[in-house]
Amino acid sequence: MNYLAHLFLSCDNEDHLLGNFIADSIKRPEGLIFSKEIMEGIHLHKLIDQYTDIHPVVKQSTRRLHHRHRKYASVVVDIWYDHLLARQWNKYSNRSLREFADEMYAILRKRTKDMPNKLKLNLPLMADDDWLMKYSTMDGMMVIFDKLKKRVSKPDLLLGAKEAFLAVEKELEEDFGIFFPMLQDYVCKQHWH
Numbered sequence: 001m002n003y004l005a006h007l008f009l010s011c012d013n014e015d016h017l018l019g020n021f022i023a024d025s026i027k028r029p030e031g032l033i034f035s036k037e038i039m040e041g042i043h044l045h046k047l048i049d050q051y052t053d054i055h056p057v058v059k060q061s062t063r064r065l066h067h068r069h070r071k072y073a074s075v076v077v078d079i080w081y082d083h084l085l086a087r088q089w090n091k092y093s094n095r096s097l098r099e100f101a102d103e104m105y106a107i108l109r110k111r112t113k114d115m116p117n118k119l120k121l122n123l124p125l126m127a128d129d130d131w132l133m134k135y136s137t138m139d140g141m142m143v144i145f146d147k148l149k150k151r152v153s154k155p156d157l158l159l160g161a162k163e164a165f166l167a168v169e170k171e172l173e174e175d176f177g178i179f180f181p182m183l184q185d186y187v188c189k190q191h192w193h
Helices: 003-008 014-025 036-054 056-087 097-110 117-128 138-149 161-167 169-189
Strands: none
Touching (some): 003 014, 003 056, 014 036, 014 097, 014 117, 036 056, 056 138, 056 169, 097 117, 138 161
């Protein structure tokens, strides 16, 4: 799962949300000392990633895109799953995606003092470029993949992401529809409320 799902699965707990958001950016030692609740959010992020990485439905989705994206297939699936979450947002949330995104940006801006330096610099770019809403459109997804290409060693393996997705869109929607409620249930059973 990517930013949108991780933030959504933080169960409206601001400290868990912050920990979940910063988890991939923490490199010790950075001099940041986190509260128990933020550490729980970091742990939640890792639990979500572990559950997702080994889940048979996600592995099935990864196989659907492996021929095109090879070693990046699982990363591509994470991003497309956020797209599918955004497209089906009303099925999972009573708030609009716009309201949710604005609330996330406001919380994260308020909590920059608790973030690693790199995220402090990237957060304004993320909010100003409205990354969370980008997941909801195909044009936005292409922007996300263009950004990702600049961060990977083999960007050519990310070419054709749209075409690869569209070729198996129905199957990926079905996979996501099975997987995401299971992930939500797993998170709730971990008592991250």
